[in-house]
Amino acid sequence: MDKAQLEKLKKQELVVVRSLLKRQNEMLGQSLLLLDHLIYLQKSINLLSSREIFRALSEKLPYILSIKYFSLFLFDKSKRHLKLVCHNHPDLKTDFTIHYSESDIMRDALAGGRYILEQDFSRSRYYRGKKNPLFQCDFFVTLPLMVENEIVGAINLNDSEKGSFDVTDLDFALSAAEFLSLSVSNALLHEQTERLSVTDGLTGLTNHKQMQIFLKNELARSRRYNAPLSIAMLDVDHFKKVNDTYGHQKGDEILMELAHIMTRICRSNDVAARYGGEEFLLILPETPLPGAIHIVDRVREEMASTPFKSQGTEFHVTVSAGVGQYDPKIMTGGAEDLIKVCDHALYQAKEGGRNQTVKGNPDEALHA
Amino acid sequence: MLESFKDLEGLPSLPGQIMNMLEESSRTSTMDYNVIQLIQYDPAIALRVLKKANSPLYGFSGKIASVQQALGLLGPAAIKNIILTTPILERFRDFNSIDLDIDFPRLWRYMGITSAIAGGLARIRGNMETDVCFTAGLTHDAGKIALAVQYPALFQKALNLCSEKSIPLALAEGEVFGFTHTDVLVVLAKKWKFPHQLIHAVSACCLTRMEEVVYELPSVICLAKHLADSWGYADGIDTHTPMNIGKVLEVLNISEGELKSWEPQLREQLDAALSVIGE
Numbered sequence: 142m143d144k145a146q147l148e149k150l151k152k153q154e155l156v157v158v159r160s161l162l163k164r165q166n167e168m169l170g171q172s173l174l175l176l177d178h179l180i181y182l183q184k185s186i187n188l189l190s191s192r193e194i195f196r197a198l199s200e201k202l203p204y205i206l207s208i209k210y211f212s213l214f215l216f217d218k219s220k221r222h223l224k225l226v227c228h229n230h231p232d233l234k235t236d237f238t239i240h241y242s243e244s245d246i247m248r249d250a251l252a253g254g255r256y257i258l259e260q261d262f263s264r265s266r267y268y269r270g271k272k273n274p275l276f277q278c279d280f281f282v283t284l285p286l287m288v289e290n291e292i293v294g295a296i297n298l299n300d301s302e303k304g305s306f307d308v309t310d311l312d313f314a315l316s317a318a319e320f321l322s323l324s325v326s327n328a329l330l331h332e333q334t335e336r337l338s339v340t341d342g343l344t345g346l347t348n349h350k351q352m353q354i355f356l357k358n359e360l361a362r363s364r365r366y367n368a369p370l371s372i373a374m375l376d377v378d379h380f381k382k383v384n385d386t387y388g389h390q391k392g393d394e395i396l397m398e399l400a401h402i403m404t405r406i407c408r409s410n411d412v413a414a415r416y417g418g419e420e421f422l423l424i425l426p427e428t429p430l431p432g433a434i435h436i437v438d439r440v441r442e443e444m445a446s447t448p449f450k451s452q453g454t455e456f457h458v459t460v461s462a463g464v465g466q467y468d469p470k471i472m473t474g475g476a477e478d479l480i481k482v483c484d485h486a487l488y489q490a491k492e493g494g495r496n497q498t499v500k501g502n503p504d505e506a507l508h509a
Numbered sequence: 510m511l512e513s514f515k516d517l518e519g520l521p522s523l524p525g526q527i528m529n530m531l532e533e534s535s536r537t538s539t540m541d542y543n544v545i546q547l548i549q550y551d552p553a554i555a556l557r558v559l560k561k562a563n564s565p566l567y568g569f570s571g572k573i574a575s576v577q578q579a580l581g582l583l584g585p586a587a588i589k590n591i592i593l594t595t596p597i598l599e600r601f602r603d604f605n606s607i608d609l610d611i612d613f614p615r616l617w618r619y620m621g622i623t624s625a626i627a628g629g630l631a632r633i634r635g636n637m638e639t640d641v642c643f644t645a646g647l648t649h650d651a652g653k654i655a656l657a658v659q660y661p662a663l664f665q666k667a668l669n670l671c672s673e674k675s676i677p678l679a680l681a682e683g684e685v686f687g688f689t690h691t692d693v694l695v696v697l698a699k700k701w702k703f704p705h706q707l708i709h710a711v712s713a714c715c716l717t718r719m720e721e722v723v724y725e726l727p728s729v730i731c732l733a734k735h736l737a738d739s740w741g742y743a744d745g746i747d748t749h750t751p752m753n754i755g756k757v758l759e760v761l762n763i764s765e766g767e768l769k770s771w772e773p774q775l776r777e778q779l780d781a782a783l784s785v786i787g788e
Contacts, residue, residue: 150601151601154524154599154600154601155601157524157525157528158524158597158599158602160528161524161527161528161531161597162597164528164531165527165531165593168531168535168593169593169594172590172593308535308536309535312585312586312589316586
């Protein structure tokens with residue numbers, strides 16, 4: 142190779158090296174930016190409350206993923222439902238649920254456990270001929286949210302400022318989806334565990350331990366604001382006989398039905414709890430005794446009118462109830478005294494022939 | 510001096526190679542065939558890919574013996590980062606003060622072609638891991654790059670000695686460094702936790718050790734090197750190393766006639782490699 146050829150070769154290589162360095166610099170800058178976004182996303186959704194995660198996503202996800210719109214659906218495995226939990230579409234209502242077969246694109250993404258990226262909305266088999274006036278760009282992306290092959294949900298991405306969704310965007314969205322899946326899944330599990338620790342496994346009502354906490358808080362609130370507070374204790378009549386006659390499974394069904402009725406009749410601030418066995422307790426804040434009796438009578442009457450069936454036989458079950466209103470002057474022992482008053486009234490209801498509500502008498506109950 | 514290679518994070522690649530791979534890897538998200546093709550003919554980037562795949566991060570330390578397995582394990586994002594962070598080997602700048610007599614693009618082409626022929630030989634002969642043979646063929650001479658990059662002046666001295674005395678490069682390296690480019694690669698391969706079979710293959714195929722070649726995998730590499738040389742694709746560096754072809758064929762249980770009959774298929778492999786590497 143002569144000197145001229147060598148010089149030419151040197152110049153050629155210099156051009157390639159310069160161009161490569163420029164490209165590397167640009168790509169490394171982009172990588173650092175994406176890494177920064179990923180860390181920021183992780184910090185933003187490293188939470189134990191799914192509601193807080195969804196709030197953070199609504200606010201930040203479009204920016205992090207450089208897209209305009211997104212919608213996040215959670216998958217209910219048992220019902221095969223997809224529930225919209227988080228989005229930033231202006232016209233989409235929240236909290237709607239669809240069967241997963243109703244959305245071809247999400248169904249395919251979840252069934253295949255793979256992303257779906259279509260560059261042309263109107264030409265894709267999912268939305269052939271359709272056009273969403275909201276979107277300026279033609280692409281759409283659906284990513285399954287999965288943790289170790291377990292489907293958590295799906296996320297849909299639409300529209301971007303730059304007008305396209307390229308390979309780098311997709312790679313990044315897939316990485317972000319992994320973080321997202323894990324955070325959402327962890328939060329849901331945490332919430333489920335928390336819920337299970339305070340609810341009764343059979344009826345889904347507040348359990349005894351949690352009821353004590355609620356009652357203590359309500360008593361304090363009642364004293365603080367001088368607000369009326371009543372509680373009621375309910376017990377299924379002849380429950381042992383029902384169990385012996387129709388079996389324990391039927392007994393469980395009766396308890397679940399009573400819980401269902403109580404939940405339906407209770408107001409949002411009321412607490413329905415399983416006290417133990419076939420005994421239930423209602424905490425009724427801001428409720429004087431007559432109001433409490435009214436609510437309990439409605440529960441009692443509805444229960445009495447509910448038919449149960451076993452081996453072709455129809456039968457009815459009744460409940461008895463004792464109701465008491467908190468009086469801080471008399472009930473110095475707090476929750477213990479109030480429960481004692483209701484328990485005494487319940488005893489009287491049983492003694493009086495069952496299927497009735499008896500008003501508690503603190504003097505009698507506490508000095509008996 | 511050999512120990513100093515343990516500090517080497519990886520080998521640089523040629524600017525044109527890196528540029529092509531970056532362009533290809535930016536085009537698609539899924540593991541693109543073109544990117545795989547380019548990487549599997551580039552010894553420096555292939556070693557980086559193998560190093561990453563054998564790192565504890567992926568849980569397969571010491572188990573990934575082929576660049577094809579490694580590419581499958583790592584995924585497109587990691588591959589792109591490897592390409593992006595590969596240093597550039599600037600022939601006219603890195604060795605500006607030293608008149609290093611190496612045609613690097615030719616060396617790259619030779620290694621790519623050796624890998625293609627080694628893979629082809631393994632496939633035609635059968636009962637061999639084609640991808641491992643391919644990878645060993647690609648990387649077995651990468652120690653030469655390491656020597657050129659780390660000690661260019663001394664390496665040039667070894668090249669001169671090789672040329673002046675008409676001795677195998679490995680002998681010249683031994684005189685100058687006290688070790689060979691194969692020893693360098695073995696140090697790197699061990700440090701990067703490559704599988705034993707790959708380390709053994711690259712260490713045993715050093716041509717000066719032909720008498721030791723009793724294993725099939727190193728023999729395939731030796732035969733591939735021989736074919737690459739005889740078909741006009743020698744690396745232009747190591748021109749005086751003897752080849753005991755009879756011994757290699759004996760180990761592989763192949764007759765000369767059989768080898769001759771395989772030539773059209775092997776040439777196809779060669780052409781496929783050249784279509785990626787360039788003539």
